[in-house]
Amino acid sequence: MASKNVIRAFQDLLGRENVYTEAADRHAYSFDSAVLDPVVPELVLQPTDTESLAGAVRLCNENELPLTVRGAGTNLSGGTLPAREKGVVLLTNSLNRVLEINTEDLYARGEPGVITAQFARAVAEKGLFYPPDPGSQTVSTLGGNVAENAGGLRGLKYGVTKDYVLGLDFFDVDGELIKTGARTVKCATGLNLAQLMVGSEGTLGVFKEIVLKLVPPPAAQQAMLAVFDSVDRASETVSAIIANKILPCTLEFLDNFTIRAVESFRGAGLPTEAGALLLIEVDGHPAQVEEDARKVREICQEMGVTELKVSQSAQEKESVWQARRDALPALARLKPTTVLEDATVPRSKLPAMVRAINDIANRHNLTIGTFGHAGDGNLHPTILTDKRDSEEFERVERAIEEIFDTALELDGTLSGEHGIGMAKSKFMEKEATRGTILYSRRLKQALDPKGILNPGKIMGA
């Protein structure tokens, strides 16, 4: 436990009301959205300005208190769990100002605690577009999105968080300010530290201010729901769409198990007998949209779609998209424990990946619902289980490992958008070389000699 003197120093710096020491308060920050054992922090800090944020980081380092920055705690790989001993959680929710939305130069600046969806809405009100839309966007924060390189439904056409980070101001472990990147699309000044920080899971610095690229919004959209009698046909249709050089802004997949779970959750009239559904949206200039939508319809027909429903209104589209957003909560309520994975493969390998996931589920006698961002090969096989059933959970762990092995055999990657955190750290060497892990650790050691910045995450086992 931090000494009374240290706690008093935090109270002097942040104000008494922003230093939480009571068990009830601390327990609220002992878990994130990953399936891992909770770890109760010893201290929770809530700085209200970036100057005291820097001071808090410095105090942690001086007192060798391991520091985990937390936005909304929606992390799916345990990146937000504090250290087991002397763990401090630093909340960013009071650092939530949008500092600038520059409509002439197409960028915005914000503090790390700004909520993603609120930011996107503020940008939209100014007539511009911030594309990254992670599933947790209604509560997730920009800082968390950058720290995890969050993805979302629009990755295929618009890229992910890293593609929008132009610049970053952050504090090093001594609370010194580091400025990197710029407000311009072009910047070749100094090391690309801004992009090193993207996806670094809080292990290399603490964000002060983020500069994000904005783009003009598309003038038109069209959404479709395509029903297939088999998973194979649906996933082969995804590959065919991309191979025809159409880049839908969204191209989502739901398997039969997920469809039925969603339907019993909300009763939106989904075809429960379907092998798989694709939700497809194209956007851009109206003429482009019309042409792409026509080609997508033709490809679906060629691939043997059994039903194709084009949304005639924003409301109709919304009800289809709601079905996709319901996938995770609908699956999650079926069993006590939901393990949501995000292994990712090149798009053309999607049919093979989907088949492999089903094989793995059968072989280990497990329930896996699969949905996700089919267009960029980023599936979310979701294993429904009960962690208290240790025999079953062992099979779950074997299945997870086989899913990773398959993704890598198919030239894919361990994590598309959820990060490595604590959950996948031990698997890093399956994908990277030993040299990669050692290189990352040398870098980490140099920038955080006492190892206080979110220890135990990302660096491999």
Place this chain on the structure above:
Amino acid sequence: MASKNVIRAFQDLLGRENVYTEAADRHAYSFDSAVLDPVVPELVLQPTDTESLAGAVRLCNENELPLTVRGAGTNLSGGTLPAREKGVVLLTNSLNRVLEINTEDLYARGEPGVITAQFARAVAEKGLFYPPDPGSQTVSTLGGNVAENAGGLRGLKYGVTKDYVLGLDFFDVDGELIKTGARTVKCATGLNLAQLMVGSEGTLGVFKEIVLKLVPPPAAQQAMLAVFDSVDRASETVSAIIANKILPCTLEFLDNFTIRAVESFRGAGLPTEAGALLLIEVDGHPAQVEEDARKVREICQEMGVTELKVSQSAQEKESVWQARRDALPALARLKPTTVLEDATVPRSKLPAMVRAINDIANRHNLTIGTFGHAGDGNLHPTILTDKRDSEEFERVERAIEEIFDTALELDGTLSGEHGIGMAKSKFMEKEATRGTILYSRRLKQALDPKGILNPGKIMGA
């Protein structure tokens, strides 16, 4: 000088014919395209496969020989100059295989010595598009482009090299293989080392293989030449186009001095009385192109364009684009020394930046021709001088520093696309904090303890 034993070890590793020790050979690699004093390397190595590349790096490190990797030597900031003592230049021109162009999954893999334009052409032959097009693309290499985060004419709409690097395999200073990134758009596995390497100017590792994102090509283009009687009107037109949410793929600027230089260079019929020219190209779906081109024409008219020429054929467009490509050689032949800068500002600050450059030229009684990528605020003020005239060159140096100061006052950056190298290292602290420089150096020290990877570059003075 490297000892005979060391030279023999390199010869055994690479073959006698790939180890250059003769003065005549070494002199050829003593300079790049920056205005800096030449430095003759003591040894030049030309590995022909990536295994011996790793071995060469390891041998350099073991023998504490500072190593500078060189592609085509088109670097404009001295990034390719070897170290003053015991400098080894490592040529990548025999590592020039395009390993894969994957049309289903929209990526390509190549070795560092692949020539940019040849790569782009091979991609185009497969029906895809690799947008980054640095001015030196006919000779520059992919490895050099990544090491410098090269830009080009299409940055405004399509981004720069960093936006296309999906993955990277590189050797650390011990010759160990580091694998980072993936072949997928989404990847959240491990530290984002691929992007740390982008723009790192050869200071953190030696590239083995680069994975680049490809995109479907635009279906249509339209190019225009717009003539203005003043620089102000031209630069304000640029701002107006962007503010109207049009993103041309190219939006280039030439001032009167540059126009006259180009005209006397080739006699292409440019309006030599014009205050400034804009070259504008929009691309995308044909309907989008038509609409954007119409809006651009309207904006040009509103801003008082004196002549607007729409290219009616590929040939006509080519002759206009040739004029832009002639800008640098046309200016360069006017005086013995050409100092080409690339300070960059947010687009809306372009008019202020152009005015400031002209003020600086007048105040220091210097000849500065300005052209460049106006659409992304990335101008190339080009100072024509004679380095042997030390009195004038002192004025040049003062002017350069004032150009940097102005760019930073306007929320810009020291370098948009040429890098920091040796030329701008001493100016780093104008833009970054001292903390940023120290952070970068700690990182470098950890990854390259003997300081042999391209010493003296990027890290600040």
